[in-house]
Amino acid sequence: MGAHQADSNRKLIGWLVAGAIGMFGFGFALVPLYDVLCEQLGINGKTQSTAAVYKPLTVDTSRTVTVEFMSHIQTDMPWQFVPEVKRMEVHPGELVRTNFNAKNLSLAQTLGQAIPSVSPGQGAAYFHKTECFCFNQQLLEANADAQLPLIFYVDPDLPESISTLTLSYTLYNITDRGYVGAIEQGAAK
Amino acid sequence: MSTITQDSPAAHDDHHDDHHHGAPKGIMRWILTTNHKDIGTLYLWFSFIMFLTGGAMAMVIRAELFQPGLQLVEPNFFNQMTTVHGLVMVFGAVMPAFTGLANWLIPMMIGAPDMALPRMNNWSFWILPFAFAILLSSLFMEGGGPNFGWTFYAPLSTTYSPDSTALFVFSVHIMGISSIMGAINVVVTIVNMRAPGMTWMKLPLFVWTWLITAFLLIAVMPVLAGTVTMVLTDKYFGTSFFDAAGGGDPVMFQHIFWFFGHPEVYIMILPSFGIISAIVPAFSRKRLFGYSSMVYATASIAILSFLVWAHHMFTTGMPVFAELFFMYCTMLIAVPTGVKVFNWVATMWRGSISFETPMLFAIAFIILFTIGGFSGLMLAITPVDFQYHDTYFVVAHFHYVLVTGAIFSIMAAAYHWLPKWTGNMYDERLGKIHFWCSTISVNVLFFPMHFLGLAGMPRRIPDYAIQFADVNQIVSIGGFAFGLSQLIFLAVVLKCIKGGEKASAKPWDGAEGLEWTIPSPAPYHSFSTPPEVK
Structure with a gap:
């Protein structure tokens, strides 16, 4: 193999190896990219994970939106977890409060985390929570129960094509991996 | 790459060959080998x-x-x-x-x-x-x-x-x-x-x-x-990349x-296209129809392959515009793939075709891979995919493209180049038996799966409703037959390695390419001096 060819081999190998390493990095870059794209396009039903500020809005009384509440429990979560109201009619812009009732059915202290999802996904960007139990981890002692509050409003800009928003919570058992700080925060509530 | 730098290493290699005529012996030959x-x-x-x-x-x-x-x-x-x-x-x-x-x-095809x-x-x-x-x-x-x-x-x-x-x-x-x-x-x-x-x-x-x-x-x-x-x-x-509880x-x-x-x-599947594009002209005794369109079609398929991934995920609750985007992109792939299929058919058109085993596998590839392509088009249609998703229809689809597609092309390649590799002709009669056993059994195995899927049998489940029993029995019999047929292939290959009719440098008279210009079996070191391609 001539020196010239060895040289051009080395250069090409360098580019190809760099490409492979770059694509390994790209695989990981897809993670934040996915979140950003979903948020910007509002396509996967994820709602915001921090409290929205309620600016006194004009309530659009000419229109009502049906809001439905659902709850799911992961198989290893020993809680009862149900919405107080399954379905309500709200006006866009109106600040509404509702509760979810949780009860720890086990004999051990359990830490839970509720993950919200809105359907249809395109409606997620118009569903604003000013207070939600899902912003924090929730701690329940054995056999304890709690009323978990949710305060929200529907954005008046909600497209006309959407007349029903379904808010679904899945409750996960995170006892084994909760942080001490988070536990205190949850317990304080 | 200049001619001068090409010549000097070649001269060196020739000198090297004087000392080592063939391959080294023993197990270490295989462990340490750097020979392509x-x-x-x-x-x-x-x-x-x-x-x-x-x-x-x-x-x-x-x-x-x-x-x-x-x-x-x-x-x-x-x-x-x-x-x-x-x-x-x-x-x-x-x-x-x-x-x-x-x-x-x-290396043999490009003269390296x-x-x-x-x-x-x-x-x-x-x-x-x-x-x-x-x-x-x-x-x-x-x-x-x-x-x-x-x-x-x-x-x-x-x-x-x-x-x-x-x-x-x-x-x-x-x-x-x-x-x-x-x-x-x-x-x-x-x-x-x-x-x-x-x-x-x-x-x-x-x-x-x-x-x-x-x-x-x-x-x-x-x-x-x-x-x-x-x-x-x-x-x-x-x-928590994938765990919703942790924010994933x-x-x-x-x-x-x-x-x-x-x-x-x-x-x-792309290398299969290359194999079929070598075998079909060889046994049709015609040049490949539409060479450059084949190259462009391959490149288009490769580029489009990055834009269709979510057609595997139509039922995950994607927004409608995304479902439509991925549906149309997926269907677009049928265009370059169709170019290829038509080119192969056009190559055979009015050719002087002979049906040796490689050609039989190549023709079976074209027909059966196209069936897999059509079921792929059906799956690409978003609304019907909701019915087909995760059923045996999907299993039938990807086995048609992978078994009668990829595997059949590999078999075709093995038969086509075995004379070059071993220096002996394989047993044509056994090869044909292998082909017909494989082709019949593989269709008994996979074709009824389409109907199982359309009737709603889910994939990846060890048990099923009684209504699917008869068809599953047929499918299993096809499966056992296809499995056994591959032992014939093993026999053909072993027999060919051991001996047989000596193969000439170019045993297929319609074949083209540099690999057919060197003797059969291909010497351990070939093209030490680069050939001149006109």
């Missing part, structure tokens, strides 16, 4: 062993599904069989077979003395047996091997997976490194080692398709490595996986 022909042989035998291993698992699956109810194996073991069958066939049988063919053929990076070539083969030893050994561990499907969707592979998942992850890492090294070798060989006069548009299509495949491999195998790494850290180190998203797994997965399925 030896490594090609190793790859091909390895892939055949894996083909039988994965096939044995398919036999377990078909035996369990012979009757409704649970007869032979536990559901968890059944799941391990479907998972490891898929992994072994994709990463152990099809991909190494193509790499083996690339090793054997690319060897692959560009022979030592790396040795490595990329020899890490593979370790990868599969790790994967297969996990089946014997407590809790069993991987049971989450070859697609290892989270949370099946994270929250609910067996303790041996780390072994699965590491074996996939090693397979990925092997593929990437092989791909780098192919690219460097094709770009830098073509004989003088071998311009881009004179490259045999097998070389073209492999070049494009190699770029696909370099682009997506690292993404697979990243995906399994995320599964590893999610399962063992408390990260299980649907994101599918996006990342299929970003790898869809180009991967083209990695397993």
